[in-house]
Amino acid sequence: MATRCSATTFEEMRDARSGPKEEHPPLLVEAAPGEGLDLEAMLAHLGYPLHRVSDASTACAEPPVCVVIDARAEQTSGFERAARLRATPALEHTPLLLVGRAPFNEEDLLRGLALGRVDFLLEPLHPQAVRARVRTVLELRRKEDALREAVERAEGAARERARRLEALASDFAALKRAKEDQTFLAAVSETLACSLDAEATLTRVAQQCIPHLGDGCFLDLVEPEGGLRRLAVAHQDPAREDLAREVSRRYPVQLEAPHGPAAAIRTGKTWCEPFMDDALLTGFALDATHLELLRALGITSLLSVPLRSRDQVLGAMTFIHGRPDRHHDAQDRRVAEDLARRAALALDNARLYSEAQAAVRLRDEFLTVASHELRTPLTPLQLTLATLARELWRDGIASHDARARHHLEVARTQVRKLAALVGALLDVGRLNHGRLTLELAETDLGEVLRDVADWFASEVAKAGSHLKLEYAADTRGRWDRLRLEQIITNLLSNALRYGAGGDIHARVEDLGDQVRLTVRDEGIGISPKDQERIFGRFERAVSGRHYGGLGLGLFITRNLVEALGGRIEVESWPRKGSTFRVTLPRAGPRTEDDVSVAPAHPTEPVGAHTGGAGPSPG
Numbered sequence: 182m183a184t185r186c187s188a189t190t191f192e193e194m195r196d197a198r199s200g201p202k203e204e205h206p207p208l209l210v211e212a213a214p215g216e217g218l219d220l221e222a223m224l225a226h227l228g229y230p231l232h233r234v235s236d237a238s239t240a241c242a243e244p245p246v247c248v249v250i251d252a253r254a255e256q257t258s259g260f261e262r263a264a265r266l267r268a269t270p271a272l273e274h275t276p277l278l279l280v281g282r283a284p285f286n287e288e289d290l291l292r293g294l295a296l297g298r299v300d301f302l303l304e305p306l307h308p309q310a311v312r313a314r315v316r317t318v319l320e321l322r323r324k325e326d327a328l329r330e331a332v333e334r335a336e337g338a339a340r341e342r343a344r345r346l347e348a349l350a351s352d353f354a355a356l357k358r359a360k361e362d363q364t365f366l367a368a369v370s371e372t373l374a375c376s377l378d379a380e381a382t383l384t385r386v387a388q389q390c391i392p393h394l395g396d397g398c399f400l401d402l403v404e405p406e407g408g409l410r411r412l413a414v415a416h417q418d419p420a421r422e423d424l425a426r427e428v429s430r431r432y433p434v435q436l437e438a439p440h441g442p443a444a445a446i447r448t449g450k451t452w453c454e455p456f457m458d459d460a461l462l463t464g465f466a467l468d469a470t471h472l473e474l475l476r477a478l479g480i481t482s483l484l485s486v487p488l489r490s491r492d493q494v495l496g497a498m499t500f501i502h503g504r505p506d507r508h509h510d511a512q513d514r515r516v517a518e519d520l521a522r523r524a525a526l527a528l529d530n531a532r533l534y535s536e537a538q539a540a541v542r543l544r545d546e547f548l549t550v551a552s553h554e555l556r557t558p559l560t561p562l563q564l565t566l567a568t569l570a571r572e573l574w575r576d577g578i579a580s581h582d583a584r585a586r587h588h589l590e591v592a593r594t595q596v597r598k599l600a601a602l603v604g605a606l607l608d609v610g611r612l613n614h615g616r617l618t619l620e621l622a623e624t625d626l627g628e629v630l631r632d633v634a635d636w637f638a639s640e641v642a643k644a645g646s647h648l649k650l651e652y653a654a655d656t657r658g659r660w661d662r663l664r665l666e667q668i669i670t671n672l673l674s675n676a677l678r679y680g681a682g683g684d685i686h687a688r689v690e691d692l693g694d695q696v697r698l699t700v701r702d703e704g705i706g707i708s709p710k711d712q713e714r715i716f717g718r719f720e721r722a723v724s725g726r727h728y729g730g731l732g733l734g735l736f737i738t739r740n741l742v743e744a745l746g747g748r749i750e751v752e753s754w755p756r757k758g759s760t761f762r763v764t765l766p767r768a769g770p771r772t773e774d775d776v777s778v779a780p781a782h783p784t785e786p787v788g789a790h791t792g793g794a795g796p797s798p799g
Contacts, residue, residue, distance in 0.1 A: 205229045206244060208315075211237040211262065212251035220249055220280065223308040224315060238269040245275055247318055252281045253304065260292050267296045274329070276318045278302060298322075362516045365393045370523055379531030380412055383524060387413040387498070394517055395484070395500030396507070397425060401434055401442045402488075402496035402528075409434045409446070412496075421478055421503065428474045432467055440465060442497035445485040449494050451518060452485040455508040479503040486517045488525035495528050497521075559600050566593050590639075619661040619744060621769055626696050627652030627689045629662060633669040634687065637677065644677055647684045653691035659769035664741045669698070671734040672761050676702035683758070698763040707753040715751065738763075746770040 208229040210217045221233050234240035237248045248266060252259020259279050266272045276298045283303040293299045300318055302311060369386055376382045380402075387398045397416035401409050411429045416422035436443050444452040454461060457480045466472035482502040488495040498521055502508060509517075570589055578585055634648055641648045669687075676685045683703030690697045707715060716739040742749045746766045753759035 206246040207232050209234055209237045209240060209245040209248045210251065211235065211240075211248055211266075213254065216254060217249075217251040219306070220251055220311070223306070223311045224249070227312060227315060227319075238266055238272065244271045247276045247278060247315060247322065248272065249278045249280060249315070252279055263293060263296055263299055267299075274298070274322075274325070276300065276322045278315060278318055280304075280306070298325075358512065361393070362512070365389075366516065366519060366523070369520055373523055373527040377531050377534050379528045382531075383528065384413040386520075386524060387415045390498070390500065390520070391415055391417045394513060394520070395482075395509070396503040397421065397478075397501045399425070399429070399442065399499040399501075400496065401446070401499070403446060403494060407436075409436055409443070409496075418503075424474065424477055428471070428478070431474075432471050441483060442485045442499045445487045445497040445499075446494050449487050449489055451487070451514060453483070453509055453514060455482045455484075455510065457481055457483055481505055482508040484509040484513060484517055486514075486521040488521050488528060490525040490529035493529075495525055498524065559596065559603065563596055563600070566596060617740070617744065619664065619770070621659050621661055623657055624660045624662045624665060625657045626660070626665060626698060626765070627656040629665045630669055630687055630689055630698070633666055633673065636670075637673050640677055641685070644680070645682045646677065646680060648673070649684060649686050651687070652689035655691055656689045656696050658696055658765060658767035660745055660765065664745065668738050668741055668763060669700075671738045672698075672700040672763070675734060675761070676700055676704070676759070679759070680704035692764070694767055696765050696767060698765075699760060701758060701760040703758040706755045706757045707751065707759055708755050712751050712753060716749075744770065 205228065208224060208227065208231050210220050210224065210231070210233045212220070212233060212235070214235060217233055221231060224231055229246055232240060232245075237245065237250075250259050250262055250266075252262070259281055263277050263279055266275070266277060277296070278300050279293060280302045281304075290301075293301065300314065302314055369389055372385055372389060373382055383400055387400050390398045396418070398413070399411060399415075400413040402412050404410050411434065414422060414425050414429055416425055434441070434443050436447060438444065440454070441452060459476070462475045462480065463472060466475055478501070480501045481504060483499065484501075485497050485499040487497050498517065500509065500513075500517060566589070570593070573585060573589065630650060630652060634650055637648060673685065673687065680702035681704040685703075686699075686701040688699045690699070716735045739749050742763050742765070746769055747764050750762045750764075751759060752762070
């Protein structure tokens with residue numbers, strides 16, 4: 182039972198010290214009832230709360246600073262008590278001071294020393310010697326505690342450094358992986374952008390995904406009728422790739438399957454099983470043979486991501502691992518979903534492009550048929566007007582009736598314009614199908630310019646403009662005269678339509694082995710951003726409502742010039758007029774068999790400055 186120090190003892194301790202007292206853990210004297218009183222008295226002035234107890238292991242809730250064991254009555258039991266106290270977790274590091282009678286036998290001493298932090302006091306006991314020994318034990322404990330705390334702090338700091346290093350290594354690994362993912366996605370995007378043949382491109386992408394997203398990759402597309410078609414199979418192990426192709430051939434993916442690519446396509450959500458086992462493979466298999474083939478593939482992880490575009494699922498990409506140390510994680514899932522978005526966009530764009538190309542082909546076929554149908558009544562209409570003109574002049578009506586002449590000229594002009602428009606449409610159809618023929622012969626470009634200028638005389642006069650011609654002495658070359666007439670007609674018509682009534686200048690120059698035609702107007706001009714666009718189909722740099730035409734003239738002109746082996750250039754600024762330069766080699770096209778000409782720029786999204794062909798010859 183614990184016995185506290187007397188109030189007088191504490192008063193003496195307080196009086197012995199100046200200033201506020203520091204709180205200390207207790208000092209215990211373990212002794213049998215009625216024993217240890219002298220030790221309690223000797224230790225009363227050390228400044229520690231003093232307790233005399235019969236069992237130090239259970240006496241105090243707070244670990245004592247030291248336990249003095251009174252073993253004078255029975256030294257052997259003292260060592261047993263010391264061993265019991267040392268086995269108590271709360272007293273594991275508490276110094277023990279064993280007080281006994283001399284002499285200790287060697288075996289007991291060794292037993293005590295083996296316990297660690299055990300010291301001995303032997304009778305006779307002198308108070309000052311007892312206090313000095315206890316102070317020494319306490320000082321040793323203080324230093325050991327300080328050392329232990331320092332070691333604990335060092336170990337804690339080492340653990341913190343290790344944790345930080347581990348976090349830094351983890352961050353570095355994450356950054357490295359993120360960089361590898363971005364490099365992979367950039368390479369895939371480059372592949373997707375290199376061709377509009379989506380299926381061939383996606384097949385290459387499936388190969389690119391190995392081994393970044395798995396050891397193997399499958400690509401399934403949704404067919405228009407609703408079924409699934411496996412477009413691509415890839416695996417880094419050729420033997421397993423052959424096995425995967427065999428599985429795909431013998432067991433096509435069923436859209437109603439509750440797992441894998443079918444589930445991703447049906448739900449539009451990612452399906453992932455990072456830890457595939459035999460039970461899951463059994464659920465995948467349709468029969469025993471299928472199960473054996475799946476086991477042979479050695480699938481340890483499976484990830485299927487849908488190809489979604491415009492709220493429509495176009496297919497799915499599936500990635501598999503075949504090694505026990507590789508499993509798909511959240512980062513793999515994010516990268517695969519990013520890849521699927523890019524692949525779906527490329528696939529959707531390719532399909533839209535294919536549909537647009539089909540629509541363009543239908544349009545061109547319609548224009549060709551319509552042009553032929555429109556041209557059929559034009560020929561007899563032109564003949565009828567020519568006959569009517571001859572009869573009016575023969576009967577003297579035209580020479581005396583100005584209104585009759587005017588109406589006749591208007592009718593002939595409108596028929597010529599309609600014939601030119603129909604001819605332009607026919608030429609577009611021929612260019613699109615590569616059936617524009619060239620009849621090459623020696624032709625004088627200056628002579629062709631003079632002839633075409635004569636056809637425009639009335640149009641130029643009506644516009645209040647002047648057409649000024651210049652041409653060199655020798656402007657001959659091996660060209661198609663009819664196509665040269667078309668080129669000059671389109672350029673002069675263009676200058677007349679957009680020249681704002683200003684003068685038009687046409688010049689033919691001798692450049693040695695080349696001849697250059699220049700047509701310049703003083704009209705509204707063309708902005709720099711439109712100067713490449715003006716050579717396309719059904720486009721113009723100004724409103725068609727105010728200037729009319731089909732927007733085909735410069736498209737046809739450029740294709741004709743390039744078919745003849747030349748080039749066309751434009752120089753213009755808004756409100757400062759436009760200058761078109763056509764440069765042709767005298768030798769004509771490079772090859773002798775240029776009887777069929779494909780469009781020079783069939784897919785360029787460019788437009789035309791001219792509204793269509795101008796007056797036709799004749």
